[in-house]
Amino acid sequence: MVDRYDRVKLTNPDKVLYPATGTTKAEVFEYYVDVAQAMLPHIAGRAVTRKRWPNGVEESSFFEKQLASSAPDWLDRGTIKHKSGTTTYPLIDTVEGLAWIAQQAALEVHVPQWRFVDGDPGPATRIVFDLDPGDGVTFRQLCEVAHEVRGLITDIGLTTFPLTSGSKGLHLYVPLEEPISSRGASVLAKRVAQQLEQIMPKRVTATMTKSLREGKVFLDWSQNNGNKTTIAPYSLRGREHPTVAAPRTWDEIEDPDLRHLTFDEVLDRLERDGDLLAALDPPLPATDKLTRYRSMRDRTKTPEPVPAEPPETGANDKFVIQEHHARRLHYDFRLERDGVLVSWAVPKNLPDSPSENHLAVHTEDHPMDYIDFAGEIPKGEYGGGEVYIWDTGTYETEKFHDNPPDGPAKGGEVIVTLHGEKVEGRYALIQTDGKNWLAHRMKDQPKPTAGDLAPMLSTEGSVQKLKKSQWAFEGKWDGYRVLVEADHGRLTVRSRRGRDVTGEYPQFEAVAADLADHHVVLDGEAVALDESGVPSFGEMQNRARSTRVEFWAFDILFLDGRSLTKAKYTDRRKLLEALAEGGGLIVPDPLDGDGPEALELARSKRWEGVVAKKRDSTYQPGRRSSAWIKDKIWNTQEVVIGGWRQGEGGRTSGIGALLLGVPDGDGLQFVGRVGTGFTDKALASLKKTLEPLHTDESPFATELPKQDAKGVTYVRPELVGEVRYSERTSDGRLRQASWRGLRDDKTPDEVRWEG
Structure with a gap:
């Protein structure tokens, strides 16, 4: 439910304004906000009279012309002088203004056919006919008369737009190519009405006398009088049901089943057909972040830049401080955003x-051209006085939560690091009360590097019951976890344990080059891809010769002076994806669906599994957290090599199997042998690596079974490898184990049971 629009807060949202349908004030509020884009061009600049039903359509109502003194200052106003005094009307030309109308329970919006011009009532821009059925007149007869009016209007070279009024009759609008006086508009409309009365004397009357209307359509031309108003297009009506003054097509006017439309039907039609009255009134000027700035300046009187074009986003990294000798000397601090x-x-x-x-x-947002502005603003103009550039430079953003100076929002906070000629350092701007903020010089913080951080670790578990509303799902890939620091083109790569492995990944230099505009620390996986583009642990073992070693980023810890470890996962992810938009940085897409769907997708891609991450979780360096859960599709286990057996057959000159262990509190526990998954080259390399570790003593905590101890050469338990297996037996043995490779990024004291 919408309960606010900008500065307008909805009160009593559950109050029922249409008892017959149960339509609440909240629904009325939402309707006017949703219909605003179509409705505003037809009421903008016109004096708005409101008809209000504070307690619903079954209770009393009243018209309100004069704008109350309690009305918000930001509403535009128009004043009409009468012999007896003046009346100030609201001018509604923004969504916020329409929201204010709804908050007032002003169900009906009435406007004249003229607009204010230079503060005074201007000429009529359109003509309106109100077709009011007398007793005994059917809707079908009403529509036939509407077609006759259209014919007469077409004969004089003008266009007619029909509306069902939402009450009893029809409205016909005629846009004028050249505005004419309200008196002239009334004369023209009256002549059309009288002409039709002569053509159809038994069916049409142009006379207001009620006694002459029975059985006829009263073609009311009088609402073109400058002192009168008509229900506005798209306005609700204060009837039993929430009907609307709804634009229609002429084909619909021929429909024998034509009826009035309710607000929800009107919104559906708008979404499907757009505004059928788009040609009746010119569109509103597009608003942008400089609309308020332009409204406060006359470009013919001030040397300040007043661009007509909407602003274009830049790098968000420039600032200027201007010394401003206005009525009182002050300094204008401006940040590009x-x-x-x-x-x-x-x-x-x-x-x-x-x-x-x-x-x-x-204060109001200024155009980017103002960053170079220095000069004299004439006296009498907004901000009149001399302006000098006091300092300028670049800045880095740590936090940018800005609130408009004239809005109700609270809690604004901006933290930046300035790099100027006179000013250097971290500054915070903190909103205290509305447009009043506090400027504070902060203590400088040392910039973290990849060496200062350790990767956040996941917890083993199942994703089967996890929902995408609370969890994001990423692939788990066969690779090495690394932290990558790119400091304006300079690369540092560190392993999970903090070892500098930059030299092992020359391929990552391209990542640092692509991020040369930033200082960033990324978390991710170093992967080597097989021929089909799937991360392969086997390929990773030979990465020095692999042609497809890549860095796949999945998190961001630091960016341009700001630590992101306290930011939510969803916010970090948005920043990461924004960095990747420039090209070069690889950020794999998250997996769609809930946990089971994500797991199935990972399986289809032949990935190792899925990592689920809580959307609201922070990054906890070096900690194993239940906010990240890894679910492996294949069972894998890190193991410590405790020995090897001589090969048989084709492997008689090398290793036939490795003896594996997993440490626990009692020492290294034997978990079985692995004799598959090797290449001949890998076996030869392994034998060479294991030879210096030869020992006569078994490293295992218990004596090995005879069938496993036969022909074993023991080694010191210093090397860690990884195996894939089908299941773990009741006695702790790994069934159908297959070798995956050495884990030179791990040490034996890190190995534990993973399942």
Whole structure:
């Protein structure tokens, strides 16, 4: 349910305004917000009269023309002078304004056919006919008269747009190519009505006398009078049901089953057909972040840049401080953000020390061209006085939670590190009350490197019951976990244990080059791909010769001066994907669906498994956390090599099988042998690696069974490998074990049972 739109907060959302249908104030509020894009061009610049039903359509209502003194300051206003005084009306030309209308329980919006021009009522821009059925007149007869009106209007070279009024009759709107006076519009409409009355005297009357309307359609032309209003297109009606003054097609006007439409039907039609009245009134000027800035300046009187074009997003890294000799000397602090300069007026400039805080008043966004502006703003113009550039440079963002200066939102906070000619360091801007913020000089923080951090570790578990609403799912790949630091083109790669392995991954230099504009620390997997593009642990063993070694990033720990370890996973992921948009950095897509679907997708891709990550989890360096759960499709186990047996047959000159163990509190426990999964080259390399580790003593905690001890050469338990297996037997043996390779990134004291 929508309960706010910008500065308008909805109150009493559950109050029923249409008892017959149970339609609540919240639904009315949402309707006016949703219909605004279509409705606003037809009411903008026109004096709005509201008809309000504070307690619903079954209770009393009242018209309201005069805008109350309690109305919000941000509403545009238009004033009409009468002999007896003046009336100030609201001018509704924004979604926020329509939301305010709904909050007032002003179900009906009435407007004249003229707009304000330079603060005064202007000429009529359109003509309206209200077809009001007298007693005994059917809707079908009403529609036939509407077609006759259309014919007469077409004969004078104009276009007619039909609406079902939402009450009893039809409205016909005629846009004028050239505006004319309201009196002229009334005369023209009256002539059309009288002409039709002459053509169809038994079916049409142009006279207001009610006694003459029975059995006829009253073609009301009088609403073109400058003092009168008509229900606005797309306005709700205060009837038993929430019907709407709804635009229709002429084909619909011929439909014998034509009826009035409710608000939900109108929204459905808008989504399908768009605004059928789009040609009736010109579209509103597009609003952007500089709309308020432009409205406060006359480009013919000020040398300030006043661009007509909407802003374009840049690098979000420039700042300027301008010395402004206005009515009172102050300094304007401006930060580039999404194509504009977000601005604060700081009377005493930014503080030099963390021990002091300075007031900073949030002002309107300025155009990017203002970053180079220096000159004199004429007296009498907004901000009149001399402007000088005091300092300029670049900045890095740590946090940017900005709130508009005229909005109700609280809790704004901006933390940046400035690199200027005069100003250097970390600064925080903290919202205290509305447009008033506090400028604070922060203590500088040392920049972390990959060497200062350790990877966050996952917990073994099942993803079968995990839902995508709370968990994100990523692939688990056969590779080596690494942290990659790219510091403006300089690369550092560290293993899971913190060892500098940069030299082992020359392929990653391209990653650092592609991220040369940033200082970033990434977490991910070094993978070697097989011929089909699947990460292969076997290929990883020969990565020095592999042509397809890649870094697959799945997390980001630090970016341009800001530690991200306290940020939520979803926010870190957005930043990571934004970095990857520039090309070069590989960030595999998350897996769709809930846990079971993610696991099945990983299986189809021949990945090792799935890692589920809580969407709201922070990054916990060096900790094994239940916020990350890994679910392996294949059973794998890290093992310590305790010996080997001579090969038979074709392997008589080398290793036939390795004896494996997993340490526990009582020592190295024997878990079986592995004799498959090797290549001849791998066996020869293994034998060479194991020879210096030869020992006469068994490293295992218990005596081996005779069939396993036969012909064994024991080695010191210093090497870690990994095997794949089908299941673990009741006595702790691995069935159908297959060798996957050495894990030179692990040490024996890290090995534990994984399942």
